[in-house]
Amino acid sequence: MRGFLTDVPGLAVGHVTRRGDGWLTGVTVVVPPPGTVGGVDVRGGGPGTHETDALDPRTLVPTVDAVVLTGGSAYGLVTAHGVQRFLAERGRGFPVGPGPGEVVPIVPAAAVFDLGRGGVFGNHPTEQMGYEAAAAARTGQFARGVVGAGTGALVGGRFKGGVGTASATAGDCVVGALAVVNAVGLPAPGPVVPGPLNTTLVVVATDAALDPAETSRTATAAHDGLARALNPVHTLADGDTVFALATGGAALAQERRARVGQLVELQRVAADVVRAAVLDGLACAETVGDWPPYPLR
Template sequence: MTPGAARRPGWDACSGPVRGRGILEIPGMRLGHAGELTDARLTGITTVLPPPGSTIGVDVRGGGPATRETDVIAPGTHSYGADAIVLTGGSAFGLGAVSGVVDTLAEAGLGFPAPGLADTVIPLVPAAAIYDLGRGDGSLAPPQPDEGTQATRAALSGRTGEVRGSIGAGTGARSGFQTLRGGLGSFAVRLPSGTTVAALVAANSLGTIGTPSGGLWLDPLLRSVGLDLPTVHGLPAAPSPGSGSSAKNTTIAIIATDARLDPAQTTRMASGAHAGISRAVQPSHTLFDGDTVFGIATGAQDLPTNRDAATRELVMISAAAADALSLAILDAHASATPVDGAWGQPPTLSEIAPDFSSEFTAL
């Protein structure tokens, strides 16, 4: 937060947006990545392990989702939760890599006890995929089960994983009708109550983060939260209709909070976060996007006992989820790794707006 900058009503000196460690600002969260960033293959997979006992939710809004086991975490199911949540590249092919995640968790003894089978567990692993097929040498090379295993072992190791850049599920991400490199991004928001809400996103939208004039759709949000950053100019314009632009996209995200929420409230948090996509990217939730947001509530912070106060806190959590996801989408673009021009990839935000990206990533 820029010293002396305006803050949103209700925020004090200890609350507001925090880039920091992103989703790892939520105690107990673990994650790991695998994939490849080469001129031949740009794709990857990210495994996120919520703390035991977390409640889980999901809201799928895009017109072309590639998902796995989202029904089993909907309110009204048995509410076991999830042993991991996976974000992956490779579209429907990439969902096959989740088998490596499941097998690795089962070997570690993590999963739902299998009725009638002693010492057997069934890991529940909801997942969503972005479309990044062919981003490299044009061949079909989605994430594989062994990469799912690698990402999961990294998460299980307890070592702090990276939360942003051209890694994991964000390795091959693009946005704006394939005109700009996306990536993996993460941002947190602290509420005055002490509750933290954080987002992790693979930003791969059909829509663009840039306005027709080349600025950012998120400029009003950045000003409202007191982030005084250099102006962005010259973002690529979206191609005109019928130009042949490839519609191969999706924004997938995880919203986590340390608040104690039930499955319905966790799902509502995920639902509210979709506003963060709409604010950062236009158009969003199109027929060609599979926009999916998972929710995780770890339960470390109780809601107020007073019903009115608890309701207000839930509203603030939902609003913070949208802010965190908007900022995480911008973070994904600012953190993308530039590559050699010979790779034939679009530019990154840091190449177009180096001053902005430098100050944003230094937050």
């Protein structure tokens, strides 16, 4: 399975990477088109997240302005503020006043643990790095492997992880995924060496017109792709989180039985592309220091 998250029309991805001189971390930002519906499902026992409650289908705002994936554990979540600043300067966000700039951008975020892997514990992503990653977001193909939030990623305690992506179609809809693979588990059973915390972060997106509940359910179904790619998964030492985005360009059936059938197929494909994105992230990871890439071949 090949392709990119950005095969879903209108999605843009930007990375900021810091390597060398005590740095081994970064930020990845996904910017969807305006009006994109968001959902999330957090399954890991050690999550580091920001604004995920805003994606509950029972809350006020159904749409998302950006999703931030960051290194730096909980410290790195400050990058979401930089992304908000970038979007607010451009008038994008939930309107809260009459003026064109009176908006609050909805920017959920999640972090992987990579503290100290570059040599200096305090070198973690900053608000400015979030701003720069949002400014770098572009449609089309983007860098994979040891970039962005995957810069300091590690799997199984001894192999290099990174950013991977994949896409496929479900009927008339496009489904894509981006994964930051920093997991305790490996693609095949075997001994693992858990660190203080690990995590795999995913954004799965589609151009289907989904409501908030359907989008959140897609995030839930997409976790199956993590379980197919990594063993173990969703452990106490992982913060596994899947965000789902639905841009609304492709209409689904309104008749209930037909719509359910389309949703089941779309969510099946969502799990497939997540699995493929995880494996792509491992395949694209390059050697950093003494950490070899995971031997997939």
